[in-house]
Amino acid sequence: CSASEYEYLSWKPDSYSGGRNYGKPPQCWDIPHDLRLCHNVGYTQMLLPNLLEHETILEVKQQASSWMPLVHKNCHPGPQVFLCSLFAPVCLERPI
Template sequence: MIRMVVTVALLSACRASEYEYWHGPYSAGPIYGKSPQCVGIPEDLRLCHGVGYSDMLLPNLLEHETMEEVKQQASSWVPLVHKKCHPGTQVFLCSLFAPVCLDRPIYPCRKLCEVVRDGCTPIMEAFGYPWPEMLTCTKSFSHLPSM
C-alpha cells in the first residue's frame, strides 16, 4: 500500500502545465476498439511486477490491447530499469505499459518523462538505441476519446 501511494504521488506530483503532456481525455467506453478493463499485473510482466499496485488498465496508454503485446513490448525495457539511469524510470514506464487501474487513468507528466529521458538516453545511445518516438516527451494523447 505504501509503495502504491509513493507511485501515485510520483505520477501526480506535477504542475498542471506539465501534467498536460500525457493527460488526455479518457472514458469508460471503447478505446482502441476494446473497452478498458482492470486486469492483474502478471508475475511474468517483469518490468512492472512489484511496482506498488496489482491491477492495471488494458488496453494500456501505449495502445497495447492484449497482455501478450504488453509483455512482449515491456520486456525490452527491463535492462534499462536495472541500469538505474534514473530513479523514476520504472514508474514512468509502468505508468504507460501497465497503468494503475483507477476510475480514471493517471498519465505521467512531461517533467517525469524529461528527467527519465535525460538520465537514460546516454545509456541507451551507448548501446545503439535512440530514445523511442513512442515516448517523445512532447507527445499528447489527443487520439483518445473525449469524456
C-alpha cells in the first residue's frame, strides 16, 4: 500500500459542481421563532436546502418537531446542536 493509492481532496472552489444537486440554490434564512429545536444554539440564520434535502422552512419545522422530546430530556447538550446542524445548518459563506 503506497501513498499514491490515496488521493487528498482539499476544498473545492465555488465553481465546483460535484456533490448534491438541489432544486433550489442555497439561501440564508432567519431561523423561525417556532423552530424550537434551534433556539439558543449560537446562530440565528440557517441555510436551505439543508443536509437532509429539505427545501422549505415548513419541511424543516415539520420534521424537526419529532425530535423535540429527545431534546427535552436534557440528558446532554450535544443532541440539540447536532440535530439543529442537520435541520438548520449555520449560514456561512462556505459550507463546512
